[in-house]
Amino acid sequence: MPDPDADKQQNERDLAQLEIEKPKSHAAGATAVAVSMKRALGHMGAVRTAKTLLKLNQAEGFDCMSCAWPDPDPGHRHAAEFCENGAKAVAEEGTTNRATPEFFAAHSIEDLSGRTEHWLGQQGRITHPMIKRPGGTHYEPIDWNDAFTLIGDELNGLASPDEAVFYTSGRASNESAFVYQLFARAFGTNNMPDCSNMCHESTSIALQESIGIGKASVTLDDVYNAELIIIAGQNPGTNHPRMLSALEKAKQNGAKILSINPLREAGLVNFKNPQTPRGMVGPGTDLTDMFLPIALNGDLALFQAFGSLLVEWDALDHDFIAAHTTGFEAWREHVSAVDWDVVTSTTGLSRAQITEAAELLRDSKATVFCWAMGLTQHRNAVATIKEVTNLAFAQGNIGKPGAGLFPVRGHSNVQGDRTMGIWERPPQHFLDAIQKEFGFDPPREHGLDTVDSIRAMRDGKAHFFLGLGGNFAQATPDSDVTFDALRKVRMTVQISTKINRGHLVCGQTALILPTLGRTEKDVQASGQQYISVEDSTCSVHASRGPLPPASPHLKSEVAIITSIAEATIGDRHGINWEAMRDDYRNIRAHIAQVVPGCEGYEVNVRRPGGFILPHPPRDSRTFDTESGLGEFAVSPIDVLQVPPNHLILQTLRSHDQFNTTIYGFSDRYRGIEGGRRVVFVHREDISALGFRDGDIVDIVTKWDDDDNVRCAPSFRIVEYATPRGSAAAYYPETNPLVPLDSTALQSNCPTSKSIIVSLVPAGEGRSAENAADQDSTGSDWSHKTQPQPEHLS
Numbered sequence: 001m002p003d004p005d006a007d008k009q010q011n012e013r014d015l016a017q018l019e020i021e022k023p024k025s026h027a028a029g030a031t032a033v034a035v036s037m038k039r040a041l042g043h044m045g046a047v048r049t050a051k052t053l054l055k056l057n058q059a060e061g062f063d064c065m066s067c068a069w070p071d072p073d074p075g076h077r078h079a080a081e082f083c084e085n086g087a088k089a090v091a092e093e094g095t096t097n098r099a100t101p102e103f104f105a106a107h108s109i110e111d112l113s114g115r116t117e118h119w120l121g122q123q124g125r126i127t128h129p130m131i132k133r134p135g136g137t138h139y140e141p142i143d144w145n146d147a148f149t150l151i152g153d154e155l156n157g158l159a160s161p162d163e164a165v166f167y168t169s170g171r172a173s174n175e176s177a178f179v180y181q182l183f184a185r186a187f188g189t190n191n192m193p194d195c196s197n198m199c200h201e202s203t204s205i206a207l208q209e210s211i212g213i214g215k216a217s218v219t220l221d222d223v224y225n226a227e228l229i230i231i232a233g234q235n236p237g238t239n240h241p242r243m244l245s246a247l248e249k250a251k252q253n254g255a256k257i258l259s260i261n262p263l264r265e266a267g268l269v270n271f272k273n274p275q276t277p278r279g280m281v282g283p284g285t286d287l288t289d290m291f292l293p294i295a296l297n298g299d300l301a302l303f304q305a306f307g308s309l310l311v312e313w314d315a316l317d318h319d320f321i322a323a324h325t326t327g328f329e330a331w332r333e334h335v336s337a338v339d340w341d342v343v344t345s346t347t348g349l350s351r352a353q354i355t356e357a358a359e360l361l362r363d364s365k366a367t368v369f370c371w372a373m374g375l376t377q378h379r380n381a382v383a384t385i386k387e388v389t390n391l392a393f394a395q396g397n398i399g400k401p402g403a404g405l406f407p408v409r410g411h412s413n414v415q416g417d418r419t420m421g422i423w424e425r426p427p428q429h430f431l432d433a434i435q436k437e438f439g440f441d442p443p444r445e446h447g448l449d450t451v452d453s454i455r456a457m458r459d460g461k462a463h464f465f466l467g468l469g470g471n472f473a474q475a476t477p478d479s480d481v482t483f484d485a486l487r488k489v490r491m492t493v494q495i496s497t498k499i500n501r502g503h504l505v506c507g508q509t510a511l512i513l514p515t516l517g518r519t520e521k522d523v524q525a526s527g528q529q530y531i532s533v534e535d536s537t538c539s540v541h542a543s544r545g546p547l548p549p550a551s552p553h554l555k556s557e558v559a560i561i562t563s564i565a566e567a568t569i570g571d572r573h574g575i576n577w578e579a580m581r582d583d584y585r586n587i588r589a590h591i592a593q594v595v596p597g598c599e600g601y602e603v604n605v606r607r608p609g610g611f612i613l614p615h616p617p618r619d620s621r622t623f624d625t626e627s628g629l630g631e632f633a634v635s636p637i638d639v640l641q642v643p644p645n646h647l648i649l650q651t652l653r654s655h656d657q658f659n660t661t662i663y664g665f666s667d668r669y670r671g672i673e674g675g676r677r678v679v680f681v682h683r684e685d686i687s688a689l690g691f692r693d694g695d696i697v698d699i700v701t702k703w704d705d706d707d708n709v710r711c712a713p714s715f716r717i718v719e720y721a722t723p724r725g726s727a728a729a730y731y732p733e734t735n736p737l738v739p740l741d742s743t744a745l746q747s748n749c750p751t752s753k754s755i756i757v758s759l760v761p762a763g764e765g766r767s768a769e770n771a772a773d774q775d776s777t778g779s780d781w782s783h784k785t786q787p788q789p790e791h792l793s
Contacts (some may be wrong), residue, residue, distance in 0.1 A: 018675035020694075020718055021668075023266065035084055039663070043091035044259035051546045052090050052519050058083040059608040063543040065089050065171055065518045065531045066658050069242045070220045074608040075699070082480070085655075089661045091177065091518040092549060099499055104130055104139040112506045114365035115408045117732070120499045123460060127551035128512040134508045144555065144563070152567030154464055154509070161188030161443075163463045165453045166226070168194040168422045169470025170411025171518075173543070174720075175587045176557035177413070178595075179580055180468055181421035183565040185431075186573055190447030191462070192207065194422050195659075196414055197450035198477075201372055202381035202747040203407040210389040210406070210631050211398065211617045212624030215415065218368055218404035219537050220611065224249050225402035228364035232260040232388070233297060233374015233753075237267015237669060238655045240372075240408055258360050258779040259288040261374060262296055262650065262726045264353060266669035279321055292357055295348035295723040296648040297754045300380050304637060305343045306358045307335035310394055315362040317396030324621050325393050327632035334634045346639055348723040366402030367395065372410060374650070377753040382746040383635035386622035387712025393630050399621035409536040411659065416534030419595060419613070424449050432592040440573040450476060451748050454740060457485035460743035465507065466493045466564075468557065469515075471500040474660040477738035477750040478710070495560055516556045524559065524583035532588070532605045534613070540598075541610030558584060586719055599639045629662045642725060645689060647681065649699065649752040651731035651738070658733050672718070679709040679759070680720035680728040689759055693719040698765025699729065701757045703739035710737050711765035727757070734763040 055061030058081060059074040066089040128138040129147050155164060166184040184192055204214035223246045236243040244267055259268040270284045311332050321328050340351055344380060369388050377380060397403035409415050421430055431442045448456055456462035476482045489507035495515050509586055516522055516724035522529040530544045564575040592601040597613040604611035613746040616622040625631050642648060654667040654676060665674050670682045672678055686693060699712045712734050742751045
């Protein structure tokens, strides 16, 4: 269990380093270049920096391990085709620091557990396979073959394959993802949670039901050629910085941009492109034409209000609606009856603001809708994204140039992993193809997603955990519950490049299997290999690392997975694991036979820039839904009821992090330097709650009838331009506040953007008595729906 005294001391040290400055009004520019190069040179030196950054996101280079933003056509890429955070990601992986067996001998697990995420990440690349044995206090080296045998014995000793959990992060390649899902299914389970379950799962469900495919219906050219781009619940400047270049080009082509976000982020205001003189020394480009500072959880109401106005103005594409959709009449009646009092109170916006924004939509003949976690991590997330799709249907903004739906993925190959079969709910046609190609019938029942996997480990129903990349312990909700669940497991295995919290919050037996990174050469029996990935616009392309491996003892992800498979199931089903390990062309040959749209995979992916997977709604305005048409959805406005003296908290990233990896302590666009334990609150809320800007508070929440009061201690209040009633703080520090059972309807995605919290003076949050007092104010997480006309209820 966490040590409260140790936590308090660390929090005090963190807070002592904090500096609050005026937030910046622009993103990138000369500062970004300076920061990128300083980090890269400090971690890698001049030679390695040149070898990596000049190959990053190039057609013959390697794909960035950071976000999944698409690359321009090969002929239109800059020599420096990367952003500040991409350079940081490369520097972190390409570092010359090493975590050797001697390092682990010098630092016990208890010692490492007391270190920050940033400190752990700075210790460098893991050089040898390591093991913590039952009752052990330290990790110690283990031979690769011994490790594989140990894992195989543990898996074969389970009472059922469904007692094993196989997790995947978005850093895995298509090749490793394919062999990973093949191994899990050959072993006998669909327990394949992945990081999508915690981010865009709501998108996948909503789009699958609405348009028949859970992916973006746009290409990068559509962004360039849009008349209007709507950016909702997304902060490109920090999370997808290369998107700013695309938005700048769209603005130059005449596009307007509507930004919808609780925080006025720098990347939504002005962009200083480091690739241009105007960006380096000039004023930059103003991006947003209109900004709507929406209250947290108000997006569903806003989009229905947009629909209501479009119907009122008859700003509709009746030909598209008639030819390609179903359910329009029910949707029209529903949005026509929208209650504007509910809309304005839920969104925090005036009717005049909403109407002005809707006029942009009305006047556009080609609109691209972009969104990210700000829409997906709410209880009503699936309904909200379906409402975005409704707006696209209403004006025919699918399957035409400059228009479409664009969920912007946050991790480099998270979409490719899903394409390759990493999903706990695989479609039957995919399983049929597996059976035809490999001669065994894979399990047909659905497996466990991320939240259900934690529950299974917590309840003693899962005894083995294997993580293909990522930091499961820190990426997941309800940290104390998740940590306890992982510690109950008999064996945890992590395929990793660097130390993270998941190595310290571990099972009775724990293994760390160090793997190659994207930056490194991958040489197997048949020679040097390349891997492939898929970006947010369904583009699949090759990736080739330029650096020698950080250690001669590293193995590739494919080599590790296939070796575990051999140790576990051997030649069962006649699968030739060795052939796939020795030559990745054999994997891609299987992919071509199994994965829809991947026919001719080997030839197509070797082309400069790769190839784009089929997308029926985009390509031919056809929809693989139950009706065979695009399906309008009717959803009641779901209103989150917030008790007095409480706020809705969203968790978010600093500019100096990627997912759970903390690069440093500078969130310069928000004016935060030297620390992370801050909570952004509106000045009037600060006063109304009895605090002042700069006060130190504990953040507390309680979930329904659960007696577990959750607390994140010692956060500094920062006055910030955010809507009344809304607050924000960084994760993973605030993950302990997200209840495991608070998830989105249908998708089971954690509701990390709508946590009802109270702020209490520092030190009081751990008090059960104080928490009970807070609860007596009526704190709950209830939702209320707008009363509907009788025929719709």
